[in-house]
Amino acid sequence: MKTPALAHPADLAPRLLRWFDQHRRDLPWRRTTDPYHVWVSEVMLQQTQVTTVIPYYEGFLKAFPDVQALAAAPLDAVLGLWAGLGYYSRARNLHAAARVICTKHGGRFPDDYEAVRALPGVGEYTAGAVLSIAYGMRLPALDGNAFRVLARVWGVRGEVQRGPARRRLVALGREAVPTDRPGDYNQALMEQGSQVCVPRQPHCGECCLADICVALAQGLQEQIPESRRAAPTHVTMSAALVLRRGKVLLARRPPTGVWGGLWELPNTEGDERQLLASLRDAFGLASSEAVQFARLTHGIMNRRVTLTAYLVPGNTGRSRASGHEAVAWVDPAAADGHAMPAPHRKLLARLAEHLRAGRLAL
């Protein structure tokens, strides 16, 4: 099969828009051009799938119907509505940015690119997405899906995440944005990547760009874009389910750094012995008993954590919180509203399930 002539950037928009008009999913944030709503949806959609986002989007906007409401809310309320979504720095940044919008931009989401980029949590992608969708500005919005589509259409080899290949794709992607309906075009490009031009076994037979796709013509659609892989790092950690009168001990991390501001189970790197030492030193809990309760693995990109959870009676000792902002004794079944690291959230869910089923007596 012969390689077709390289596509002109302007070839993409008509194909993608025609496809999008027939196949667009009806999503809550596609029924509005309110920049605040679009912004919230775009932030939630970072690293998170559509089906997961929908209920959070609706609950969030119900609680904070406009920028003013979000800015006026305490951070805890915002984190509470984010609980379970993960990547909580997004919520902190959203909250901080809402306050900037109210103090510096009169409560209206700015329509100036540089002003938008200056908002916390808004990078090149989010700025382009919100401004094109809400205000019809001709700006690219290139997420991982879009980069994959562009790399295949133009048969761009090499590392797509950075370097010369990335710069070339950014340039092509910018040229390809049409003056008319740039927001729909951006959504079409990303949706095409997520629904048709998927990472493995792409559905080229139903792709509206097949006639101009270099990767397809060369049979390289599985090889482009090239994936870079670092060796995963392994870590062993232990966490404590400290129980007292049916409640479990949570501690709140400092506002910055890893898992900033989140409620977590007491935990350490290392094994049971180090966990008990940490409970003594940081929480003043002099327990010597620890019964293994569960083990799970928690992976984030190329980091692998093996986390073992231990049941520890909390009757003895007092609890303080060196290294933490606060401690709380929480009903395991009612911990959903706390913003917690994903693995700790899973452990608490398992604990609540055991308690509910009567498999564990306290």
Add this chain to the structure above:
DNA sequence: AACCCGGGGAG
């Protein structure tokens, strides 16, 4: 069980 995927901030 093994495979894959990403956007923003800090410096």
Add this chain to the structure above:
DNA sequence: CTCCCAGGGTT
């Protein structure tokens, strides 16, 4: 620029 942060889906 590079490095750091920190969850989930598909096969």
